[in-house]
Amino acid sequence: MLTQANIVALYFLERLLTLANKREILTMTLKEILPGQSCVVKQVYANNLRKRIIDMGIISGSKVTVKKTAPLGDPIEIIVKGYSLTLRKAEARTIIVDRIEE
Amino acid sequence: MLNIALIGNPNSGKTTLYNELTGSNQSVGNWPGVTVEKKTGKLRSKNIDANIIDLPGIYSLSTISLEEEIAAHYVTDRKMDLIINIVDASSLERNLFLSLQLIESKIPMVIALNAMDIVEKKKEKIDYNELSKLLGVKVVPISARNKIGIDDLINAVETYDFDKTYEPIRYSDEIEKTIDVFNKYLKDRFLSYRFFEDGIKAIDSIKIDKMDLANLLQAYYDERKKFKLDFDMILPEARYNKILKFVQETHVKTNPLEETETDRIDKILTHKIFGLPIFGLIMFIVFFLAFGPVGIFITDQFGWVLNQFFTWIINGVAALGMAPYISSLITNGVFGGLAAVVGFLPQLAILFFALAVLEDSGYMARAAFIMDRALRRFGLSGKSFIPMLIGFGCSVPAMANTRTLDRDEDRKITTMIIPFISCGAKAPIYGVFAGALFGGGSFLVVFSMYILGLIVAILSAILFKKTIFKSAKGNYIMELPEYRMPTLRNILLHTWERCKDFLVKAGTILLAAFILIWFFSYFGFVDGTFRLLDESEIGFSLLGSIGKFVLPILRPIGFTDWQATVAMLTGIVAKESVVGTLGILYGINGDVIQNGTMLYGAIQANFTSAQAYAFMVFALLSTPCIAAVSAMKRELNSWKWFIFIIAYEMLVAYFVAFVIFQIASIPIGTVLTYLISGIVIIFVAMMIRKYIKNKGRVCGDCDKCSKTSNCSLPKYIEFKEEIENQEGDEANE
Numbered sequence: 001m002l003t004q005a006n007i008v009a010l011y012f013l014e015r016l017l018t019l020a021n022k023r024e025i026l027t028m029t030l031k032e033i034l035p036g037q038s039c040v041v042k043q044v045y046a047n048n049l050r051k052r053i054i055d056m057g058i059i060s061g062s063k064v065t066v067k068k069t070a071p072l073g074d075p076i077e078i079i080v081k082g083y084s085l086t087l088r089k090a091e092a093r094t095i096i097v098d099r100i101e102e
Numbered sequence: 103m104l105n106i107a108l109i110g111n112p113n114s115g116k117t118t119l120y121n122e123l124t125g126s127n128q129s130v131g132n133w134p135g136v137t138v139e140k141k142t143g144k145l146r147s148k149n150i151d152a153n154i155i156d157l158p159g160i161y162s163l164s165t166i167s168l169e170e171e172i173a174a175h176y177v178t179d180r181k182m183d184l185i186i187n188i189v190d191a192s193s194l195e196r197n198l199f200l201s202l203q204l205i206e207s208k209i210p211m212v213i214a215l216n217a218m219d220i221v222e223k224k225k226e227k228i229d230y231n232e233l234s235k236l237l238g239v240k241v242v243p244i245s246a247r248n249k250i251g252i253d254d255l256i257n258a259v260e261t262y263d264f265d266k267t268y269e270p271i272r273y274s275d276e277i278e279k280t281i282d283v284f285n286k287y288l289k290d291r292f293l294s295y296r297f298f299e300d301g302i303k304a305i306d307s308i309k310i311d312k313m314d315l316a317n318l319l320q321a322y323y324d325e326r327k328k329f330k331l332d333f334d335m336i337l338p339e340a341r342y343n344k345i346l347k348f349v350q351e352t353h354v355k356t357n358p359l360e361e362t363e364t365d366r367i368d369k370i371l372t373h374k375i376f377g378l379p380i381f382g383l384i385m386f387i388v389f390f391l392a393f394g395p396v397g398i399f400i401t402d403q404f405g406w407v408l409n410q411f412f413t414w415i416i417n418g419v420a421a422l423g424m425a426p427y428i429s430s431l432i433t434n435g436v437f438g439g440l441a442a443v444v445g446f447l448p449q450l451a452i453l454f455f456a457l458a459v460l461e462d463s464g465y466m467a468r469a470a471f472i473m474d475r476a477l478r479r480f481g482l483s484g485k486s487f488i489p490m491l492i493g494f495g496c497s498v499p500a501m502a503n504t505r506t507l508d509r510d511e512d513r514k515i516t517t518m519i520i521p522f523i524s525c526g527a528k529a530p531i532y533g534v535f536a537g538a539l540f541g542g543g544s545f546l547v548v549f550s551m552y553i554l555g556l557i558v559a560i561l562s563a564i565l566f567k568k569t570i571f572k573s574a575k576g577n578y579i580m581e582l583p584e585y586r587m588p589t590l591r592n593i594l595l596h597t598w599e600r601c602k603d604f605l606v607k608a609g610t611i612l613l614a615a616f617i618l619i620w621f622f623s624y625f626g627f628v629d630g631t632f633r634l635l636d637e638s639e640i641g642f643s644l645l646g647s648i649g650k651f652v653l654p655i656l657r658p659i660g661f662t663d664w665q666a667t668v669a670m671l672t673g674i675v676a677k678e679s680v681v682g683t684l685g686i687l688y689g690i691n692g693d694v695i696q697n698g699t700m701l702y703g704a705i706q707a708n709f710t711s712a713q714a715y716a717f718m719v720f721a722l723l724s725t726p727c728i729a730a731v732s733a734m735k736r737e738l739n740s741w742k743w744f745i746f747i748i749a750y751e752m753l754v755a756y757f758v759a760f761v762i763f764q765i766a767s768i769p770i771g772t773v774l775t776y777l778i779s780g781i782v783i784i785f786v787a788m789m790i791r792k793y794i795k796n797k798g799r800v801c802g803d804c805d806k807c808s809k810t811s812n813c814s815l816p817k818y819i820e821f822k823e824e825i826e827n828q829e830g831d832e833a834n835e
Contacts, residue, residue: 044335049579051300051334055162056579057196059339060331068368071377072475075484075578081342082355083193084364084582086471088478091579 031093038065039097057081104152110188112159115216118246120156149260163203167508185211191221198345207292211239219245227354236348238268273340280325287318299337364584392453404448427634435620453495458596462588481567483578486516493523497730501737511571517737518747521726522559527677535714538702659759660716712766716759723755
């Protein structure tokens with residue numbers, strides 16, 4: 001049986017491999033989308049702002065573009081439904097997305 | 103009489119429209135959450151008699167903050183006859199989300215499609231007639247800022263046909279069936295929608311038969327299984343899908359990713375490297391204007407005018423020949439107290455003016471965006487920055503501003519730490535003491551007070567977060583509005599409104615307190631008779647007696663005479679009166695507030711530098727003035743919390759002053775010994791802590807998360823399994 005640490009390591013290894021293969025659509029969290037990249041929301045996981053995040057337009061199928069990170073590295077600014085929204089990485093990492101290849 | 107509620111997203115132009123509809127002058131911000139309380143005004147109409155109610159802006163009927171709850175409850179309780187739903191056309195999709203929720207309520211409604219001028223400027227088009235047909239309610243295009251379409255909107259309200267009801271938009275059959283099931287027990291279709299979305303939270307305040315409730319909950323769990331998607335996401339998704347369809351049919355859009363003016367400004371102001379220095383510079387300018395040479399000059403001029411005015415009043419009162427206690431009440435009790443508060447107005451006005459410019463332009467939202475990361479460590483959010491900044495001016499408006507914060511915990515923590523931030527009224531105390539005893543280093547001493555206040559505030563926030571408000575994370579999710587040129591009219595309105603608010607509080611709530619304290623300081627027993635005292639006899643007053651009584655308690659923190667104690671007690675009225683009282687008690691003739699150097703001799707004679715520093719620290723940290731205390735009571739809205747925080751502040755002030763006085767009183771060699779051993783102990787403790795923290799760390803991805811296990815945030819393992827399962831399913835298909 002794999003230990004937790006191993007599973008995490010595997011997860012990142014898998015991430016690296018998929019990053020290398022650039023043609024593939026990538027499933028990752030919104031936190032990992034770099035500024036300038038776009039993605040489509042797949043799933044929003046539980047966090048204490050979940051309902052608000054959904055109501056603000058981050059729902060399955062929404063296209064989200066990451067605009068920038070704040071000077072101190074967090075929060076991030078995204079464009080969703082045509083307006084600018086800022087949220088923390090803590091919440092961003094609970095949002096599962098598919099990265100879009102431009 | 104018709105009750106019309108204005109409902110819309112924050113920053114959608116609601117308050118501007120309110121002003122146009124009622125002809126009143128409310129200030130407008132480019133900062134979500136300007137309307138913290140509901141306001142009511144009369145509709146500007148010759149044909150009908152109607153009230154307009156301006157409610158705090160909401161994004162959705164599912165709320166997360168107190169002010170949002172006010173607006174949402176207004177809708178769910180159906181307190182209005184008609185809704186004017188203001189929709190910001192420049193972010194149509196998100197705004198229509200709320201509109202669809204409102205339409206589900208079937209309350210008569212008119213949509214005011216605002217910011218049409220911006221839409222036209224962007225060369226976009228919205229077919230509002232078509233949109234009106236699709237939504238089933240009348241849509242009126244307006245531009246509240248340019249006063250276009252207001253008459254059409256009023257006309258639409260006047261001619262509204264209340265007999266004709268409209269049908270809510272139908273979602274998929276699956277959803278409607280589920281709604282039917284809930285409706286069977288709730289007997290209210292709108293409530294069923296709310297229940298679908300918010301679950302048990304939606305029916306909290308509704309009386310419901312026990313049997314029905316049991317059935318309802320059973321139905322909820324049954325229905326949940328039918329949907330593939332998360333249950334609370336089904337309705338929002340259905341709404342957004344509908345909206346997408348509507349918008350595609352009616353809205354001709356330009357590319358949203360095209361660089362706008364806002365983007366260009368943001369490239370500089372929220373730049374990765376320059377963003378912080380620019381922010382620092384802007385804050386410095388604000389402070390420099392309010393508390394630097396400009397502010398001091400204006401305050402002095404204003405003080406002179408005020409002084410002339412009060413002298414005139416005092417002379418007038420004396421000339422009238424009333425009983426001595428009445429004229430003393432008027433001059434010392436009422437006007438003395440008011441002068442102390444009002445004299446502080448110019449600096450506040452400058453601070454408010456500068457803040458209004460930042461708010462109206464849209465920079466304030468960026469400030470919260472930039473500061474969030476720094477404030478999160480203390481359990482606060484970027485939004486808490488604004489009230490703390492205002493706190494350097496005055497605690498009273500700062501506390502009122504905490505209402506814009508999202509969570510109750512954030513509001514409580516921010517309200518409770520604001521008094522520690524050194525407000526402008528405490529400055530004269532530092533000025534006199536530091537000037538008298540620290541000579542050339544006085545600037546550093548004064549500066550250390552501001553830093554000490556900030557440190558205690560931050561440590562308290564951390565303490566509260568670690569002990570009482572364990573769940574406090576200082577939630578942060580915020581829209582960044584587009585930059586716009588602030589108008590002078592609006593800025594002045596904004597400044598005036600806040601100053602007025604401050605004055606009204608000083609004038610009403612405080613008056614009773616001033617009179618009470620006047621009674622305590624001007625009456626007392628002299629040679630066995632209870633009588634009105636002269637100003638120089640304050641030592642005999644009731645306040646003086648209290649001062650003498652509590653002196654033994656204050657001895658360990660460096661208070662050696664009752665004069666200092668009494669001066670501290672009068673600080674309850676207003677902190678600046680501490681210096682004035684000292685002047686009276688040490689028998690100095692003349693205005694010591696205007697000219698602090700007159701006090702230097704007396705202070706040098708009565709205080710050592712250790713005592714003076716402890717005195718300043720105690721003045722900084724102990725219970726704030728009566729105005730701040732009453733504001734705090736109002737914001738906390740609970741006696742329990744209020745008493746707790748007052749006691750906490752007294753204890754902290756006593757403790758810190760005690761430590762500082764005791765350390766400063768012992769010889770320097772001993773101090774250094776303790777200091778170095780203290781640093782070594784802290785260093786070792788931190789190393790051990792770090793070691794424990796790193797041990798057993800699993801996620802490796804959280805930003806310096808201190809949790810070693812039981813990470814409540816999404817678990818990567820679960821993520822992985824979930825993704826694998828989904829991919830597996832897709833592969834199988």
